[in-house]
Structure formats: C-alpha cells, structure tokens
Amino acid sequence: VNIVVCIKQVPGTTEVKIDSQTNTLIREGIKNIINPFDTYALEEGVRIKERYGGKVIAISMGPPQAGEALREAISVGADEAILLSDSALAGADTLATANTLARAIDKLEPYDLIICGRQTVDGDTGQVGPELSEMLGIPFVAYVSKIEEIDGERMRVQRMIEEGHEVIEMPLPGVITVVKDINLPRLPSLRRLAKARSAVIPIWTPRELDIDKHAVGLSGSATKVIKIFSPQRVHRGDILQGDLEEQIERLIDKLKESEII
Amino acid sequence: LTGRKRRVILEYFLNEQQKMIKSLARRIAEEKILPVRAELDEKEEFPWAIMKDLADADMFRVFIPEEYEGLGGGCLELCLVTEELSRACSGVAISYAASALGSFLLLEYGSEEQKRKYLPDIASGKRLAAFALTESTAGSDASAIRTTAERERGGYVINGTKQFITNGGEAEIYTVIALTDKTRGPRGASAFLIEKDTPGFSFGKKERKMGIRASSTRELIFRNCLVPEENMIGREGMGFIMTMRLLDKSRPGVGAQAVGLAQGALEAAVDYARNRVQFGHPIISLQAVQLMLADMAIQVEAARLLVYAAARTIDNGAKKFTEESAMAKVFASDTAMKVTTDAVQIFGGVGYMKDYPIEKMMRDAKITQIYEGSNQALRTAIASELRKRKGMQE
DSSP: OEEEEEOOEEESOSOOOEETTTTEEOOTTOOEEEOHHHHHHHHHHHHHHHHHOOEEEEEEESSGGGHHHHHHHHHTTOSEEEEEOOGGGTTOOHHHHHHHHHHHHHHSSOOSEEEEESOOTTTOOOOHHHHHHHHHTOOEEEEEEEEEEEOSSEEEEEEEETTEEEEEEEESSEEEEEOGGGOOOOOOOHHHHHHHHHOOOOEEOHHHHTOOGGGSTTTTOSOOOOOOOOOOOOOOOOOOOSOHHHHHHHHHHHHHHTTOO | OOOOOOOOOSOOOOOHHHHHHHHHHHHHIIIIIGGGHHHHHHHTOOOHHHHHHHHHTTGGGTTSOGGGTSOOOOHHHHHHHHHHHHHHOHHHHHHHHHHHHHHHHHHHHOOHHHHHHHHHHHHHTSSOEEEEOOBTTBSSOGGGOOOEEEEETTEEEEEEEEEEEETTTTOSEEEEEEESOGGGGGGGEEEEEEETTOTTEEEEEEOOOSSOTTSOEEEEEEEEEEEEGGGEESSTTOHHHHHHHHHHHHHHHHHHHHHHHHHHHHHHHHHHHHHOEETTEEGGGSHHHHHHHHHHHHHHHHHHHHHHHHHHHHHTTOSOOHHHHHHHHHHHHHHHHHHHHHHHHHHGGGGGSTTSTHHHHHHHHHGGGTSSSOHHHHHHHHHHHHHHTTTOOO
16 A cells, blocks of 8 residues: 655644744744644554555645655655655745645655544645545545555545544545544654655755646645734623622623613 | 753764664653653553563663664663663663663673673564572671572573562563672572573562662562573673673762653753742742752763763773763752652652652652662772772873
8 A cells, every 4th residue: 555644743832822923923032843633644654554454654734844745654654755845835835835836746656545633733724635635537535544454456434523433434545534543653763753854855846846837836826825823812791799689780781781681 | 842942051972873772762751751640650560561662662672782682782872772761761761771771790791692692682682681699698798698500411500589680570581690709799699591480490579669769679589490590691600790791880870860860850840830920920030949940950860971981981981980980970860869859858748748749859859878888888989989099080
C-alpha cells in the first residue's frame, strides 16, 4: 500500500495573538508543530505500512521552515517527504492548497491511499481533504476512526458520526481524513531521528509541478481574507443586587425596558 | 509551551547526537513516565510499558557498540538518558540503567561469540540484563561472597543466593559473580552469564523498599544450576578484578541518577515557591527560601559537571578512574539527598504528604548514597588514592 500523508505546519499554541495593525498572526516566539490532527494521519499511514507493506510519503505545502515538520514526519516513520514551497504558493486558501497538493500527488508514483487530518488547528476548515478527492476524482471518507481491512482494491473503515459509527467500504485509491481516536502517535526513535536529520527533502515549486502560477497561492484562491480579528470580549451582563423580591422586580423592569415583555 | 527560549546556563559541550539523546529521553520522561510515576511507586510495579517505550526509542542502544546493533555511545550517553529519566522517576531510571550494568562485563571482557549472542537483544531492549554480586554476607566487602561455581563436565555448577539484585526476576540475562576457587579468596571469583529459565535458577523474595519502588529488587537462588563453560566471561579467577573495574565505570551512572533526581526536586521546589503565598507574597520572595534554592541550584549544577567529566574521562579511554568516578557518585548522591530534603522543607506540610511528588524524591534519593559502593567506602577509596599521589594534581 503506497500512502501519501498530507501534513501542515501550524503554530504550536492555542492562544495565537493577532497584530491588529497588519491583521496577521504574531508568530514570534511561537514554536511551530505538525498540525495535531495530521500526526494521527501520519501514524495511521505508518501503521498501515507496517501491516501491509508499502511506503509512506509525507507532503506539505508551506514556507521553507515547513521542512522541519517533514523531518519530524520522517522521525516517526515516513519514508520520504516532499515540500511544496515557493513565494507564488503563499496566501493560498483551501481550494488553491488542494489544487497544488493534487498536482503534486499526481506527479508521484501510483498511490493507493491519501490520508489527511480531519482539519487544521489554525485554519479549522476541514476542506482540503474533500477538495483533494474531488480534484483527483477518487472517493472520500471523512472522520475515519478505524481501518478495519485493506485488500488491495478496497478498504473497509469505520467513520465517526454523531450517533456512533458507520462501517464503510471504499474502493482504492481514495482519500480519508482521520480523527484523533484512531490511534496514539508514536514517539521518534534515535535511529529515525538520525535518518530524519540527514534526509534530503526535495522542494517542488510551481515549475516542477507544471502548474500555472495563477492557479495557486493567493491568485488561485477563491476566497480572500478581508480581516482577521480577535473577538471582542462580550459584555458580561448585569448582576442584580438586593434580596430575591428586589431582584425579581429589577429583572422585570429590565425586560420591559428592552421591550422583551 | 510559552515559546520562551530556555536560557542556557552552562556549556556542557554535548555533540548533536548527545543533545538528541538527552532531549528524546526528556520527552519520554515527561510524556510516558510523569503521568504514571505515583502509581508505579505506590504499587511497586515494574515499569514494563515504559521499558518498551525506551526500547522503541532506541535508548538501550546508546551504550552498545554499532557492530552489535547499538549506537556506539558510552558512559556519557548512558548518563544522559539516566539523568533525564530520573528527573521524572528514579525507579524507572535505575531499571533502565541496570540493564547497562548487567551488560558491562560482557561489553568489556566478553568473547566475540558471547557478544554476538547477547548484545543485539540487549540493544533492542528485547531482553533486560542484570548484574549480581551482593549477598547477605557481602556488601561493601564484595570479597566475602559465598556463591560457588564448581567445575564439572561441560561447565560449572552454581550454588548460592544473591541478594538485592536490581531487575531480578524481570531481566533475562544475568551476569553473576561466583567463586570458582574458594581457597583463593578474591582471586578465586569468576563471572558467568546465566539466562533466566536455566534449570536450578529461581527467584526468591521481592524486596519492599523505601524508594525506587518501581524497580525490582530480588533474590537470585542457584541450586545445582549447570551453566555451560562458554558462559564464563573473561578468564577464571578474574571475576573480582573485572567487577571492581565495572563498578568504577558504572558509578557515574548512579551520579547521573542522583543529578536527575535533584534537578526534578529543584524544579518542583522553585515552582512551588513561586506559587505558594504566605504573608501576602509568594514564598520565593522570602530571602530564607531564596538562599535555599540558590544553594540547591549550585549543587545540582556542580554535581552534573562532575558526573559528565567523570563519564567523559572513562569514554576517552582512561586506564584508571576509581577516584574520579567515586567523586562523581559521592558528590552527586549527597547532593540529591540534600536537595530533595530541602525541597521537602520548602514545600512544608504538603511536601510531607503523598499527594505531592516531592516526598517520593526524598525517599528515592537515599539509595544513591548507599548502592554501588557506600559513600563512606568510596571516600575511603578516594583518600587512599590521595595518599598515593600525595594530594597532587597530575
């Protein structure tokens, strides 16, 4: 089974601050990590490889430092990694991202399975996985929580739904996104860390991908970010004083005041 | 994760691989050991799951040469791992380090055949090793052992009981010191590799301990246990001499265990002092507490440097290092006892309670002053070297 795992490097914190002047994330002093959901995708890819053979290729689009995320991927079991990086690719929305990834995956040797995390913790859209399957014209299953069996041509998976889980059989090649219940990602080993440190990670630009610059990055995006802002702190409400009777009276007054009753 | 860069206090001159080893060991300690250390201590449970994690991370490879599927490190690499594990739990750290202790004689004096047979399994962590010297009559006076190895057709018959053996019952490969010639005293001891499940080899009682309770400390009982001739390490009669050298080599490891323990206690104490408010201020603003913390930090750093220096001296191929290795062990273990005791003091009443990790650290620290040569015996050894070299630095 040849597996492609798509990963993204994200800021390693849940408390991202935004520069109100430039509307961009303040990245200074924040360590970058592999998007946590992608670590489950990676681990599942490695487990499938260990069970059925084949290889795992990690792929990421991002600035040059995203190569570090790919090295980390190799340290926990990916065999190879490819970085899609170029100034023309910057500012991509999910459509342009999926477009670029799809083109890169098409260039790879035949693949059986593409695994993504369910969503990123920075963009939070969960769109790249499904868009990728559309562009490649292959089936898609979201929120996979267990791989039951792969027999070469098809695979049976469990997917999380609100009421429980569904068992779905899908033909291969296909795309899945995984949830965090699917596994517990492993730690690196010293030998794998050494391998990751010396690994050569090719960088593909639009030229290698043979893709029009206008189909990628900001210009290839269907959506534009107009503004990023931290939500205003909501007014905390009035706390009514006095004994119960007084409080009830004041509450009724307030409700009348605001024409609710 | 505040993203704040850790201020580098001292330059330890670690190479890239050593930094990688230390940082991965720390990650394992924080992610795998910290959440379970209280339970392991309480239940006196051997940390098999963590041994598996350490094996998967190649940690048992660091002290084994590359030709036997190791990573080719030495005493310093072993110390780095032990220190980081001990920062979270000393009982886990010693279970790991005991496997190295159990393979040291094999590494240094084993035949090519013996090394090929056993080292790859120790390197992969598939099998743990242990070293067995101590008996009820032989502690600091190791020459007082009574276990015998009598020559018979095809091998040696072992009889006797070993006491307080770390990894006893859990390890599968044992390096055992026994007398091949009772009349020759220390010159009559030899070393044998004995595998678990050898007929005549069984385990006695598992000790209940004050500290390092996650580790297994057990009796090894040999009743007419026939060991093949090819399992002897080195030459007959060399057992005692080899053991003395082995202990010189392993003592920085105990020092590293002590440094990790003291580091963990220091961090916990600083953290507590920053948060505990008395008289309207965090107690870290009290000068009395500041002086204690500063002294603790100074001692931990000094102990670490002495341990690393001793380990490097050994790795650089020094011929004799009894004194340096004893100094590292004595200073670091006395530091661990002092620092953990002071940490409990800073915690005050809650430090005495089992709900906080600090009383465990104090219990764990005590053994480092006792085993692999009591600090008194080692001071005597240092003094005897001093006497020989008239106190001069060579």
